[in-house]
Amino acid sequence: MLVLIDVAGYRTKLIKDLQEKALAMAERAKSLKSDVELSPMTAYERLIVHSTLQNVEGIKTTSTGEGRDRRVVIRYIF
DSSP: OOOOOOGGGHHHHHHHHHHHHHHHHHHHHHHHTSOEEOOOOOHHHHHHHHHHHTTOTTEEEEEESSGGGOEEEEEEOO
16 A cells, blocks of 8 residues: 655645646747757656646657656657
8 A cells, every 4th residue: 555645735736846847848849949858857757747748739748868867858849
């Protein structure tokens, strides 16, 4: 059994902040018409970014790198 404890809303804030950052970076990729590479993240954080952007038109996400240097690349598709 897995029990998650969200102390003072930390986990909820983390998810919300990542979603906002992902959407802002997707808009940046669209306006620049180029790829935007995010800083390295944990697997859970990358999952949140991929999930947030999966239905955004004109955007595709991929992960690149190895180990602790693994990061999300937000790709502009025209």
